[in-house]
Amino acid sequence: GMYHFWVGYRLDSGEIIYNPMPIRLEVRAGEQPYFPGIVQIVSTDVDGASLAWLPASDNKTLADAIRYEVHLSDQPGFEPMVNTLHTSVTGVNQVELEELTTATSYSVLVVAVDADGNRSKERDYRTVTTFEQPVVVSSTTKFAVDKQLGLGEATTEDGTVFTYPSPTPNVQPEVASVLFVNVGRDVYLRKVDSVENTAAGLVVHTSEGALTEVLETGTIDTQLKLFDINDVASRSGTQAGLRTSRSLRDGIGRHIISWQNDLLVAEQTDHVEDDNSNRVRNTRQKLEYEKEVSKSGQSDETDQFLNESGEKETVKFGSKSEPGLISDIKFEPQLKTKVAWEKFGGVPVGLKEARIVASGHLTAKLGVTYNFGAEVDVEKKFELFKRTFYSTYTVGVPVYQVTTLSLNAVFTAKAEAKIDAEAIATAVTFLKIGITWNPVEEKWENIFEKGFTNSITADVKVHGEVVGEVRLIPNIEVEFYKSLAANLSIEPFIKATIAAETSAHENILEGWGYLKTQLTKFEVDLQVEVFISASLEIFSKEWFKLEKTNIWASSWDPLFSLPKLGLEGASGKVGEAITLTATVEDGVRNPFNDSSIDWDVDPDKATVSGGRTGTFESDEEGTYTVFFSGCGNILPCDFAKQFAFAEVTVEPEDDNFTLISSP
Structure with a gap:
């Protein structure tokens, strides 16, 4: 940082005179280690807790030489100082905190320090709370x-x-x-x-x-970050205090990271192929699902589709027809789990508190790609990845907690004819979803907070109509001793309807340089549903169970659509200026572009021009077809131009007669 020093001198009278110009001193530290953050916190007793974190990275200090300082304070957002330092460890990524105060919440901060004394600047503040009372073993x-x-x-x-x-x-x-x-x-x-x-x-x-x-009085209180295991393993490699392994077999890629004494074991599987040998390409940018389709060939790999009559038809997969899914999801929520119970004398064990809550930012990129050579109706379901976290800790007895975050996808598409199109939507939100037990009313209550922002991109070459839906399902399961305690599911999904039709006036349009087949529909909608369930039977068979419940479903949120144009017919006389008024409805996130307006008329014996209001004039009587066209701001006009047309009838001029009265 930059330091400023003011130099002064003391007079015999004792007065100090300072030089008005400071001396500036800039101190530049070496590169600081990067600390990814704490991944697990477990309260273990009235005076203890355990922490586990991801290893820090440094450009010149070996992993086993990095020191970790654990600081505690009763003030949130505190700066680490000598008096906040509770303990430190070197070359390991976990610690047991001891000599804490009963029923006290601490703000926790871990600072990584390299061999040169450079300190990490990341401030991943977390909170740990000790038990209110000691566990009581039966x-x-x-x-x-x-x-x-x-x-x-x-x-x-x-x-x-x-x-x-x-x-x-x-x-x-x-x-x-x-x-x-x-x-x-x-x-x-x-x-x-x-x-x-x-x-x-x-x-x-x-x-x-x-x-x-086994425990008449006890508490389970854990916090777990469901981090991207593959990303950490690929960045960190083998680190001190961690065991990592990688494998790829049976079309499934695996990464495993283990902390000492199996305090935490994190495993991620990516399904490169699904059960039907469909390819799922996994990159850091996106996951793509493809299956090839054709109407001919001798391969045994076929799927059933519905034809126009509703009859099942066997369609063979070949290189020119591919339903596709593009998905990229970023979701590393913090999961907080707490269950507390106690027994008073001969009174049965009572549930004091129960809460399972996941919170974090969700970015879901959902895309449908269509490249069908023929009419199809297809639905595919498959799992893209699964992250599993095995936690082992002791709260009077050994506790085994398994937390799973899985991402499943459901893709459907129905096409009337040959299709080549793509629509991609991105939804971004902060989500907080969970359940809490109300001991007074003895019932489960929902916890849900959200706030979505959306965007859309598209690419279309299409003839006919296709309707498709992509549903991504991030699902969180919490188990204790192989017994499911809670299930939290967030399901964002999009529906895309795309259509292009041959105009009834195709020859006229083609003569003017327009495409005969015009895009008539491009609509993309987003919806989100949230489900929860809970069962604490592994703790007590007497406690209430919550069946899977839909706690929230958004209305369909239109992300994108084409402008809608209209034009009313009119009539007038030869040589008369006839006013035509077009109606324009902006598309969703795709406002109409007035500079794209064109007026055309057939046959070419009249003139028409203007903006949304046009002026038509002809010197010959007859019936004319007038076209009003334009496009939105987003898609190129060469294929997204919309047309409205109407007939204008031109009648002869009124005859001028001079009436002469007879004498």
């Missing part, structure tokens, strides 16, 4: 973790019966106890009904368990 219901018992890895087919092939001799879970069962990366919370030794190994029969059977 004194009547025992629990155990199968791995800690030495039972090894279990297998299961139905999530009810679990088999341990090589258990430790004389070690088995107690009947009526709660068992945390590990099956691969999944963890089940089950109540043990019976145990038997068989030739296949130790077989444990179970029924549904509940966390409140």
Whole structure:
């Protein structure tokens, strides 16, 4: 920064005289490390919490030499100082916070420091709150973790019966106890009904368990950023404190990032091909879906479409007919989950608080591309990617939370004839969606905030009409012990209707240099729907369940349309100036361009000119067809010009007779 120093001297009287001109000193620091931010916060006790973050990047300091300072304050937006420093770690990307105050909210800030002392300037402030009261473990219901018992890895087919092939001799879970069962990366919370030794190994029969059977008083309070795992893995590579892996097989690309002790494991899968071998190209700019279509050929790959009679027709896929989806979505919401319960004496466990809320900016680019060689009616559904976050933490007992953000797409298109067109819409919004439990009224309440802005681009070469819809479905699921606790779904989708028709006056228009086939319809509409559901049965079977509910649906928001023109017919006399008035309705986000106005007449024995009001004149009687045309500001006039026409009848002039009276 720039520093200014004023130099002065002291007189014998004690008065200080300063030089009015300061000395300027500019201090330039080395390049600062970049800190991407905190990705997980877990409150673990009345005096503790854990943090996990993404590794900082620096142009010359190795990852294992970067130091991370964790600062705490009771003031939001504070600047890190010596007195706010709580702890620091080097070369790792997580920390356990200790010696905190009960029932206290802290503003948390992590600062990365490189080997030269340069400090990151990013300010990713987060909040962590300690428990109001300590957890109370049940004194009547025992629990155990199968791995800690030495039972090894279990297998299961139905999530009810679990088999341990090589258990430790004389070690088995107690009947009526709660068992945390590990099956691969999944963890089940089950109540043990019976145990038997068989030739296949130790077989444990179970029924549904509940966390409140183990913890009479407890709290789960987590914050998780559902970040783009592929983007982080490609930028960061292998970092200190993290394990990363990449793979591409079976048409599916995978990235996995793991924190120490599996505090957090993040995995992302991108589906390069769907189940029908359709290609889904994944780039940083867009995802494209294509399937080739043709009316001939011998390949076994066919699809069923409807012809004009409504009968199913088998259409073969070839290179010149492709329904297409263009989608690019940016959505890395913060997910906050809190469940708190307690038991008073002999009173059953009560739900004090429950809240699951996702918030963040959503940018969804949705596009339909049509290149059909024949009439088609098609619908495709497929998954574009899935991000899964496995969190393991302890709040008196081990907790296993799985959070999934998936993006699915549904694409439909119906074309009357040969089509080559494209429409792309972009929707941008800040979304806050979730549910909270009202303990007074004992019911779930919705949380929803939104605010959309939209834009549209287009490209058209079309004959006939096509109607298509693209629906992108970002879906968030929160599970505890393989039991779904909540589902949050946001579904932005567009509908595009595009049509071009051959004018009844095609030969006349072609003679004037216009295209015979004119674009008559180009309409793009956006709609958004939001769904939620909740079930906390894994905590207690007595707590209320919320079935999937549509909590909000926008009206159709027109994004784009063509101007609409009209023209009324008229009549007059030979040599008379006849006034013609055209009507113009602006298109949505596509106002009419008055400088594009043209007036034409057929046959060419009359004149017509003007703006929205035209003047027609002819020296010959007869019936004339007058054309008023123009286009909007967005699409080029060479194919988006709109026409309105009407007939003008010109009658003979009145005969002038002189009436002579007789004497």
